[in-house]
Amino acid sequence: MQQRPIPGTILFDGAQAMKGYALNRMCFSFNDAVNRAAFKADEEAYMQHYALSPGQADAIRRRDVLGLLAAGGNVYYLAKFAGILGLDVQDLGAAQTGLTKAEFKERLLRHQTQPAAAHP
Structure with missing residues (x-):
């Protein structure tokens, strides 16, 4: 089955899932209010704990949700991060x-x- 690109979207496939594993794992942790508070208290330490790639960490710092999608983020997990930002x-x-x-x-x-x- 051939996939057609959809303008403005990034296909979340197996390769993207592998690339974004640490990022998505971190964002999933935001389901817990204690983890959201820990992230807000020290974002750098929190990102290091989850071993984000330099590109993922930079996109987090810039609040670049589209960059996070490109870095392997899954929109359902990124919604947890976006919620911290009030999005x-x-x-x-x-x-x-x-x-x-x-x-x-x-x-x-x-x-x-x-x-x-x-x-x-």
């Missing part, structure tokens, strides 16, 4: 599509009200 999944979708959050929400609403295309 939600719509903020992430807007960043991926190059839209403002308001424009992204409007696009979602337009898509929701359009009839589904017929499938042969």
